Structure formats: C-alpha cells, structure tokens
Amino acid sequence: MYLLNNKIDVFKGKTALALAPMAGITDKPFRQLAKQFGADWTVSEMIIDAPSLQNTRKTLNRQNHEGESGAIVVQIAGSDPEQLAAAARWNVDLGAQVIDINMGCPAKKVCNILAGSALLQNEPLVERILNTVVQAVDVPVTLKTRLGWDDEHKNVLTIAKMAEQAGIAALAVHGRTRTQMYRGEASYSLIAEVKQSVSIPVWANGDIISPQKAAAVLRETGADGLMIGRGAQGQPWLFADIRHYLAHGKIPPVLRFQAAADTALAHLAAIHAFYGDLAGTRIARKHIGWYLQQLPESETFRKQINQVENAAEQYDKLAEFFRMQAEQHEFWLRDYS
Numbered sequence: 001m002y003l004l005n006n007k008i009d010v011f012k013g014k015t016a017l018a019l020a021p022m023a024g025i026t027d028k029p030f031r032q033l034a035k036q037f038g039a040d041w042t043v044s045e046m047i048i049d050a051p052s053l054q055n056t057r058k059t060l061n062r063q064n065h066e067g068e069s070g071a072i073v074v075q076i077a078g079s080d081p082e083q084l085a086a087a088a089r090w091n092v093d094l095g096a097q098v099i100d101i102n103m104g105c106p107a108k109k110v111c112n113i114l115a116g117s118a119l120l121q122n123e124p125l126v127e128r129i130l131n132t133v134v135q136a137v138d139v140p141v142t143l144k145t146r147l148g149w150d151d152e153h154k155n156v157l158t159i160a161k162m163a164e165q166a167g168i169a170a171l172a173v174h175g176r177t178r179t180q181m182y183r184g185e186a187s188y189s190l191i192a193e194v195k196q197s198v199s200i201p202v203w204a205n206g207d208i209i210s211p212q213k214a215a216a217v218l219r220e221t222g223a224d225g226l227m228i229g230r231g232a233q234g235q236p237w238l239f240a241d242i243r244h245y246l247a248h249g250k251i252p253p254v255l256r257f258q259a260a261a262d263t264a265l266a267h268l269a270a271i272h273a274f275y276g277d278l279a280g281t282r283i284a285r286k287h288i289g290w291y292l293q294q295l296p297e298s299e300t301f302r303k304q305i306n307q308v309e310n311a312a313e314q315y316d317k318l319a320e321f322f323r324m325q326a327e328q329h330e331f332w333l334r335d336y337s
Contacts, residue, residue, distance in 0.1 A: 015224070015225055016040050016224060016226070017040050017226055018039060019043065019227075019239075020172070020227045020229035021100065021102070023105070023107070025233070026042065026043065027045060027274065028065065028066075029267060029270035033266075033270075034232060037237045037239045037240045041073065043073045046076065049083045049087035061274070063091070063094055073096070073098040074099060076088060076091065076099060077116055079113060079125070079129075081132035084101070084133050086136075092137050099139060099141045100142045100144055101129065101130070101143050101144070102144055103116065103117060103120060106146070106180075106181045106182075118178070120146065120149045120155060120159065130143065130163055130168060131167075141167070141169060143171050145171070146173070147173070147174075147176060148177050150179040153177075156190055156191075157194060160194045160197060164198045168200060170224075171194070173190075173205060174205040175191055186207040188220045191221045195222045201225065202223050202225075203224065205229065206229075208231050208242075209230070209335070210238075211336065212336060214228075214242045218246075234287070234289075234291045235290075235294070236267075240252070251336065253331075254334055255331065256331055257322075257330060257331055260332035265319055268314070268318060269315065288306075289306075294332065295329075301321050304317075305318060
C-alpha cells in the first residue's frame with residue numbers, strides 16, 4: 001500500500017493486507033511483527049481525542065512510532081468534530097502520515113461517550129466529523145466502521161457515501177453491527193454493496209482467520225483489501241500465509257516449530273523492552289495465551305506463567321516450555337491446512 005498525492009493507492013498489482021487497530025493489542029511491537037510477516041498497513045491503537053488524555057502514559061505509548069517502517073497510521077476516536085480535528089492535527093504534527101477515524105469500536109466505555117460505533121446512530125454528526133477532520137489535515141484520512149448500530153439500522157451504505165463525498169481516502173467495514181459486538185458470524189453482502197457504490201478503496205474486515213476465508217471474502221465482496229484483527233493474534237504469520245494463498249492458490253508449508261517459537265519469544269522480548277519489566281510482563285500475558293492456544297496440553301502451563309511477575313522469568317519459562325514442546329513437534333500447529 002502506498003501514499004500518492006495525498007491519496008491511498010492500494011492496487012499496485014496486489015490485494016492490500018492490513019492489521020486492524022485493536023486497543024491494547026496493536027502496539028508498536030505487534031505492528032512491527034505484522035509488517036515483518038507481510039502486512040502492508042498497520043494502524044495504531046485508538047487515541048481518544050480528549051486533550052486531558054494527551055500526556056498520559058497510555059497515550060504516549062500509543063503514539064510511539066519510533067523506528068517503525070511503512071506509513072504511520074494513527075486512529076483517533078471521539079464525538080466532537082472540532083476536537084477530533086484538533087486531535088488529527090496534533091497527531092500529524094507528531095508524525096502521523098494517515099489519520100484513521102474510529103466509528104466501529106463496540107466497547108461500552110467508548111459508546112457511552114457517543115464515540116466509536118455509537119456515532120452510527122447520528123448521521124448528521126457523522127457527516128460533520130468526516131468533513132471537519134478531512135479539511136483539518138493535509139494527510140489522507142481513512143474511516144473504520146460497521147454495518148450499522150443494529151439489524152434494524154444498517155446504514156453503512158449511507159455512511160460510505162458520506163465518506164466518499166467528504167474526501168475520505170479509504171473505508172474499512174467490519175461485517176457486524178454494534179449490537180452484535182463480536183458474536184455470530186460476520187456478514188459480507190453489505191460490504192459488497194458498499195464496494196459497488198463508492199469509488200474509494202474498500203477493505204473488508206471481520207472473521208478473516210485463514211487464507212481460505214480471506215480468498216472467500218475477497219470473492220464475495222470484491223474488496224480492494226482485507227483488514228485482519230483477531231485472526232492475527234497468536235499467528236502473525238497469517239499475513240504471509242494469505243499472501244501466498246492468493247498468489248499460488250495453495251497454503252504454504254507450516255512453519256517449523258522452532259521458527260514459530262523464536263517469533264513468539266522475540267515478540268515477548270520486544271514487549272518487555274517497550275513497556276518495561278512490570279507492565280511488559282502483564283501486557284505480554286494475553287499474547288502468550290494466544291500463542292499457546294494452538295498447542296495441546298498448554299492450559300496448565302498458561303495458568304502457571306500468568307502468575308509470573310518478572311520479565312526475565314517469564315521469558316525463560318516460555319523458552320523452556322517451547323524447548324520441551326519442540327521435542328514433540330517438528331512443525332507448529334495451526335487451525336487451517
């Protein structure tokens with residue numbers, strides 16, 4: 001994916017693969033890992049637009065893009081058009097090359113401040129936000145959204161038209177409503193309609209957990225790209241496997257166990273280095289859990305390692321567990337084949 005003349009060119013002969021923004025997950029260590037395995041595009045964790053939160057440790061960590069390769073994409077969330085515009089300008093001044101507006105987050109604490117997917121209930125406000133933010137900055141602005149608030153109010157086609165008219169550079173659509181949260185299966189038929197109704201790039205998002213599913217979603221939607229979130233947790237090599245499948249029509253060989261284990265350990269070390277000993281140890285636990293979920297008989301070990309409060313001990317215990325597992329498995333285990 002490339003930035004050209006303030007627009008996003010996702011063509012260049014291949015389907016764009018993006019890492020979806022996920023609060024508490026898509027930090028710098030995970031974004032770098034996704035790019036290592038072929039993600040064309042990664043988006044930071046959302047940054048709330050409130051000025052009072054600008055200098056908190058959480059916000060400063062989320063704005064840390066030092067040494068990152070590729071386009072720097074920062075997602076902002078809020079409900080006040082002028083405050084969102086100010087947040088966009090502030091992040092551009094700090095180095096953001098693309099601003100992404102969050103209108104898809106279903107979390108209660110976000111919707112309670114009328115941000116995220118709650119905005120889909122107020123189309124005039126959506127229109128004001130899109131126009132105000134686009135006009136506030138000289139970089140591309142993208143939008144991530146959902147099908148609508150609930151099954152009776154699926155207004156993504158209206159939102160997509162607003163986005164195009166406002167000058168939004170690309171649109172990512174999660175195939176669920178807000179009330180669905182992450183339950184049930186994502187639906188892609190409306191995403192296909194969005195793709196037919198607008199001329200800007202459209203990315204399909206939701207339940208893309210295997211190369212076969214990725215290809216099926218592309219066939220159904222005609223999307224310019226795929227945005228992958230939960231599917232990449234514990235298997236960042238999914239991007240490489242999807243790219244291989246789309247190019248060759250078959251899934252690449254499974255990673256050797258030691259190669260996958262080394263990736264997980266390098267990720268763990270990067271988390272420790274980024275957050276420090278105590279915070280890094282705690283933040284790493286969810287990632288360790290996702291890596292371990294593919295391995296048999298790992299539940300007991302997961303409970304044990306979650307009690308560890310020291311980064312070095314956490315790393316050593318995981319390394320030893322992988323060493324023992326490597327004696328039983330030549331290749332990593334994965335859900336798709």
